[in-house]
Amino acid sequence: VEETLSGLRVIKAFNAEGKISERFHAGSNQFRRMSNRIARRQQLAHPMSELLGTITIAIVLWFGGSLILGGQGVIDAATFIYYLTIFYSIINPAKEFSKSAYAVQRGLASMERIDRILEAENPIVEPQQPVPLTFQRDITYKNVWFRYNNDWVIRDVSLQIEKGKTIALVGQSGSGKSTMADLLPRFYDIQQGGIYIDDINIKDVRLHDLRSLIGYVNQDAILFNDTFYNNIAFGVGNVEEEQVIKAARIANAHEFIMATEKGYHTNIGDRGGKLSGGQRQRISIARAILKNPQILILDEATSALDTDSERLVQDALEKLMQNRTTIVIAHRLSTIKNADEIYVMREGKIVESGQHAALYAQGGYYTKLCDSQSEFSES
Numbered sequence: 001v002e003e004t005l006s007g008l009r010v011i012k013a014f015n016a017e018g019k020i021s022e023r024f025h026a027g028s029n030q031f032r033r034m035s036n037r038i039a040r041r042q043q044l045a046h047p048m049s050e051l052l053g054t055i056t057i058a059i060v061l062w063f064g065g066s067l068i069l070g071g072q073g074v075i076d077a078a079t080f081i082y083y084l085t086i087f088y089s090i091i092n093p094a095k096e097f098s099k100s101a102y103a104v105q106r107g108l109a110s111m112e113r114i115d116r117i118l119e120a121e122n123p124i125v126e127p128q129q130p131v132p133l134t135f136q137r138d139i140t141y142k143n144v145w146f147r148y149n150n151d152w153v154i155r156d157v158s159l160q161i162e163k164g165k166t167i168a169l170v171g172q173s174g175s176g177k178s179t180m181a182d183l184l185p186r187f188y189d190i191q192q193g194g195i196y197i198d199d200i201n202i203k204d205v206r207l208h209d210l211r212s213l214i215g216y217v218n219q220d221a222i223l224f225n226d227t228f229y230n231n232i233a234f235g236v237g238n239v240e241e242e243q244v245i246k247a248a249r250i251a252n253a254h255e256f257i258m259a260t261e262k263g264y265h266t267n268i269g270d271r272g273g274k275l276s277g278g279q280r281q282r283i284s285i286a287r288a289i290l291k292n293p294q295i296l297i298l299d300e301a302t303s304a305l306d307t308d309s310e311r312l313v314q315d316a317l318e319k320l321m322q323n324r325t326t327i328v329i330a331h332r333l334s335t336i337k338n339a340d341e342i343y344v345m346r347e348g349k350i351v352e353s354g355q356h357a358a359l360y361a362q363g364g365y366y367t368k369l370c371d372s373q374s375e376f377s378e379s
Helices: 001-006 008-013 015-069 079-119 175-182 209-212 228-232 243-249 254-258 277-291 307-321 354-361 366-377
Strands: 140-146 152-162 166-170 190-195 213-219 295-299 323-329 341-346 347-356
Touching: 001 341, 015 079, 015 209, 015 366, 079 175, 140 175, 152 175, 152 323, 152 347, 166 175, 175 323, 213 307, 228 243, 228 277, 243 254, 243 307, 277 295, 277 307, 295 307, 295 341, 341 354, 341 366, 347 366
Parallel strands: 166 323, 166 341, 213 295, 295 323
Antiparallel strands: 140 152, 140 190, 341 347
């Protein structure tokens, strides 16, 4: 249901109402059949336990009565009645066991799924003796190899990023650009090689210290069902409202925030659903501005925006990038022409590097990427 409602525009645009309706009814019918089977078993548990209890008492009465009436002296009537009283007080709790069996089995099934999540091991291990981290000189990737499963995604990559410089990672989808950026804050750990900040391996640093240096703005702005204020101030402690407003102004977000009913205290909906794509992105940028990171990662930050929104967001990004070490990942090569160094990636390797003019003059893979985008935009 959630998937259908969130994709309602696409469903209507492709006249797929009938197909979605059929899929919904098929799923509903399957759920109804399963629920009915479970309900029948649950409801049968009580009468079956009552029937078995009645049969058991009847057998006991018959057997005990036979002993008393037979005159064998094994048991007298008073003892037999006392025995029946005890037996009846025991059989009722026994019936409850049978009725609770369904609930126990259902709970066990849920517990197994929850346990798999709770007991999952985090492969990112904190160092036992962490090294203090201060970012003064550079970031270095040395002979980095990484894979998610079997195939290598990053293959023997080495590069250096000087403090205050902007580098860009370009290449086709699947070339490893975003993975390179994800390795720096240790969202994943590499299998071979090393990543260093001022010659300190990031595996020797506390995750909190490492990630406090880094700000992240990606293509899909991750916002929460909360107010503008709380989304911008997310993860930043002891922040004053003036600081939030200043960050929003720099990100070109203040005007549209103040146009809402409650200003900064307006709820933006689930995942920022009440905002446009450009507005969500500017709130994400304001959040990064407020954090004031030394290292900034921009992962396709403007690729999904229209021209007007891109202009506003690009202006906000340029303000954010001032005096910071920035890693830019972009499909639109027009957004990274002014980078201090451009690294061209292909199949997990860096195949070319340099500044825009020099790379384009080489007539290599970067030139083909630029020309293909120029042809696409002209057409």
